[in-house]
Amino acid sequence: MRNNQFAIKPTTQEQQLTELAAIHFLDDTNKEENNAALLWRSFLKKAFTDAVSESTFEQKLATLMATKNQTLAEYLQTHDQVEVTAFYNVALQLLDFQPQLDFELDQPIEAMKKIQLTVVDHQNEVLTLDELKSAWYWLLATHNKDGQTYLDYLATQQYFTPFYDDEEVSRPLIFNGKSMPIFDPHQLVREVVYVESSQDTDHDGKLDLLKAEIIRPKMSGTNYPVPALYTASPYNQGTNDEFGDKLMHDVNVPLTPKEPNENTYASIEYHAPAEKLPEPRQVKGSTTEAEETFSREQSYTLNDYFLARGFAVVYAAGIGTKDSDGVRTTGDPEETTSTIAIIEWLAGNRRAFTNKTDNIEITADWCNHQVGMTGRSYLGTLATAAATTGVKGLKTIISEAAISSWYDYYRDNGLVIAPGGFPGEDCDVLAEETFSRRLQAGDFHQVTSTWKKQLDKIATDQDRTTGDYNTFWDARNYRKDMHNIKADLLLVHGLNDWNVKPRNVEKLWNGIQNNHINKKIILHQGQHIYINAFRSIDFTDIANLWLTHELLDVDNGAEKIIPNVIIQDNLTPETWNTYDNWSDPQNHQKNYYLSENSLSSDKLPNSQTLEFSDKLPENIFQNYCKNIDEWQNDLVATNSTTMQNHRLIFSTQKLENELILDGVPHVKLRVASDQNIGLLSFQLIDFGQRKRFNVSPSILKAKGLAETFDWREDDLREFTTATAPTSYKMITKGHLNLQNRHHPYRVDELKKNEFYDITVDLQPTFYKLPEGHQLGLVVYATDFGMTIRGNQDIKYRIDTDYSSLLVPFHQ
Structure with a gap:
């Protein structure tokens, strides 16, 4: 294993002591301790959360080796000081590295350096009290063999459960620049609202209502507003795979001649049509209590991680999906409008209702009006689309494997091109697959003819005959509006992604160089995948540092600490390198x-x-x-x-x-x-x-x-x-x-x-x-x-x- 940690925040000794006290490793029982061995023992006692009695604690100590000849239990009984080698022998074992396999007990420092783990600055072979405290601090911030910080591992062992109801604990609780899991994930509020969007895509004479599912910490509210992580996922409410399969196009067809033309961009440029929208609904009351809940969402594990760290999570599938109004449009401005409607409600700039009939308004009074978007593929695509509107309230996006122009997804230089692995798919197929209003027969009955017309129009306008870039595709080119991006961007893409091909992220990356925003990009050797559970890179920590800065306004230096460009090496396993730029046109x-x-x-x-x-x-x-x-x-x-x-x-x-x-x-x-x-x-x-x-x-x-x-x-x-x-x-x-x-x-x-x-x-x-x-x-x-x-x-x-x-x- 080679550890690559890019989200470790440089921290002064004074700040380390403050943070160790905040997470209760330093307290009244040990902060004045002058015996290094006893201080170390107190840290270990707090870390071994499953050792309730002194006997079981001693039993735990006896399972670890401090030197080649002494267990940790024996070492603490015979030493007043803590040798550097003893500390890091134990540290490596706490990080799940095994003696004689991953390191030698007489050479722990060499192993720490080889694995690229953090070692405290020390002057001698014995740690001073200050050095010991600092060494423990860095141990908590260091990744273990599974690519998880030791403190995050301790969280899984219930270290932070006493913090859940402790009113003395600072919220959010920050350690090394990152938010800690001090919110009980078993005490979450789950509620559904219906956001009124400024569109009528199913032409029923009423503005479309869009279902949003919210999961938030129980204590969130007007007295403790929290930021929102929003994932716009057209798949969230179910899919129509069988119907989509029936629409798959035959690709065993000949290339045919095209009639020459003198088209210029101006002749095919998309312009939003003038449209008279229905009047907003008449509000008949207001409340802060939702009327609808849900049991389980199609979650993203990165979002799950942040729920315990004081962030709310919002999922919305958008127009034309189950329990929402409208029809699917596959990536056009209407879909962008429905995507940002949720953000506008979270930021306090749009209305939502408790249900679709009573017109009882509900506000997001639990939200601090700071929104970040997350997600991969279509989900990341809609995050990108939202960012290009400059919508107020959207502070950042973490966009993974995202489309920046739908032409570059389904076409290439005048050719119909399939996304890798899906020959025959096109915009109409994807629209049908995500039109989950079909899953409710009664609702679908109301829009059957409207949907058929919409699907036929997509099939015609996408033009599989020529494969040319036309007005349909220009409407789905988010890069035209890159200059509007105000949110900070963390982009992730696979260099071997032949589904959403790398051109989508490269043109976006080079197009925002002068936007005066914070921007980072991570390129991996994978195809169309998430990387938040990779062992060799601290992506979850990067996201934590980033979102803590972006949505909680913590001055943790994330914009400086996280490298501009991180690229996974294609020759050496578990190796990630940093660069100033990627695909610089001046190369x-x-x-x-x-x-x-x-x-x-x-x-x-x-x-x-x-x-x-x-x-x-x-x-x-x-x-x-x-x-x-x-x-x-x-x-x-x-x-x-x-x-x-x-x-x-x-x-x-x-x-x-x-x-x-x-x-x-x-x-x-x-x-x-x-x-x-x-x-x-x-x-x-x-x-x-x-x-x-x-x-x-x-x-x-x-x-x-x-x-x-x-x-x-x-x-x-x-x-x-x-x-x-x-x-x-x-x-x-x-x-x-x-x-x-x-x-x-x-x-x-x-x-x-x-x-x-x-x-x-x-x-x-x-x-x-x-x-x-x-x-x-x-x-x-x-x-x-x-x-x-x-x-x-x-x-x-x-x-x-x-x-x-x-x-x-x-x-």
């Missing part, structure tokens, strides 16, 4: 020229024309449609007989030094098609035998991480190295319809056998290519995992004299 670029089979820094004097065909024998084509992994392996295998004439592979010589790719690679080609249609796909490849990370993180301990005492758990996960080496790794990819070679919204004529110059931006990356490996480029047409699959007899020619690969690299 230097390496130019590789294409020639037969090779990428070279030097341009060869003789021009070559290389060709390949997209047409496969029918049996092979059908096999690849069903076995995409097999197609991928054959695509990049230089000895593949089935794909030999159906793609071009170029590669460098073996690298003499490590090369770090950082940003957006560009492919420049001079290309011709023997038809008046054509599509090209590209993959950047790391060629070289190596035991690489498994595609998905491994579960190290099922339900191994508890959020606090007797409160929800999460699986402890980590990326592990595969047992067998592989010969390649796909780094990034990209696609282009040759008729959209200038812009996704413009269609150009494509003449048979005429050469055209194209430039294609691949998906952004950050990738370490090790010494001895080769950088490869694969040029092909049909991408069996993402594009339509027409298996058409189209031949492509590449003029290598005018073709190159530009790779941005990190110096």
